[in-house]
Amino acid sequence: MAAPDGPILIVGAGGIGAPAALALGHAGVRRLCIVDDDRVELGNLHRQILFDEGDVGTDKLASLRRALVRRFPALEVALRPGRALPDTALELCEGAAVVIDATDNFASRFLLADAAHLVGVPIVHAAAVRWQATVLAVAAAGRPCYRCLFEDVPGGVLVDCATAGVAGPVCGVSGALAAERALDLCLGRAPGTILTYDGERDRLREVPVAPRRDCPLCGAQPTIGSLDAARYMPPACEASY
Numbered sequence: 001m002a003a004p005d006g007p008i009l010i011v012g013a014g015g016i017g018a019p020a021a022l023a024l025g026h027a028g029v030r031r032l033c034i035v036d037d038d039r040v041e042l043g044n045l046h047r048q049i050l051f052d053e054g055d056v057g058t059d060k061l062a063s064l065r066r067a068l069v070r071r072f073p074a075l076e077v078a079l080r081p082g083r084a085l086p087d088t089a090l091e092l093c094e095g096a097a098v099v100i101d102a103t104d105n106f107a108s109r110f111l112l113a114d115a116a117h118l119v120g121v122p123i124v125h126a127a128a129v130r131w132q133a134t135v136l137a138v139a140a141a142g143r144p145c146y147r148c149l150f151e152d153v154p155g156g157v158l159v160d161c162a163t164a165g166v167a168g169p170v171c172g173v174s175g176a177l178a179a180e181r182a183l184d185l186c187l188g189r190a191p192g193t194i195l196t197y198d199g200e201r202d203r204l205r206e207v208p209v210a211p212r213r214d215c216p217l218c219g220a221q222p223t224i225g226s227l228d229a230a231r232y233m234p235p236a237c238e239a240s241y
């Protein structure tokens with residue numbers, strides 16, 4: 001395949017980001033940029049497939065780059081320590097060929113959805129919890145977007161993989177599907193569907209998503225024109241990606 005102009009930006013180097021990076025390396029992608037602020041933990045190794053016990057306690061980004069470059073010597077892996085935040089997200093997304101949202105909380109997902117839309121970069125949102133994985137690909141400033149589906153950052157107690165648990169192989173499925181959809185977007189294909197995977201029933205479905213006319217990001221009269229920090233609640237937990 002033709003190499004995309006900019007790097008593929010992966011936000012989150014954990015259970016979804018690592019298998020996505022591995023799949024993209026095998027697909028021949030030449031440039032990745034990976035964002036994370038965490039260290040490798042023993043309890044996460046079941047889903048973070050490029051790390052082993054020798055990596056526990058080390059910087060996740062450095063360990064991931066080591067694992068990738070060992071397999072793909074020609075792969076350029078830029079590292080961005082930290083989290084995507086309202087004052088950095090636009091700059092992070094700008095120039096990327098595609099953004100892969102492999103984060104673990106709604107605040108980060110909405111932030112990246114808005115940032116990618118505002119700078120005109122396609123984005124893949126990939127999630128996994130328990131036995132369920134979902135992957136939504138959005139074209140550059142395209143419709144439907146993440147806010148067409150979920151509208152806004154939810155309040156209250158949220159179910160995430162830190163509290164609900166997640167099956168390691170389901171993270172792998174989510175990461176592989178995210179990589180596949182990222183390659184689709186690099187080739188200009190945006191199906192306007194969400195992929196859902198049910199690991200208990202081994203069922204993969206592709207479900208159409210309808211654009212919302214009143215979507216605040218991609219609708220007829222958008223109201224989101226900048227990244228106002230007040231719009232993004234803090235993460236519900238500090239679970240690792």
Ligand SMILES: [Zn+2]
Pocket residue numbers: 143144145146147148149211212215216217218219
């Ligand atoms: Zn929308």
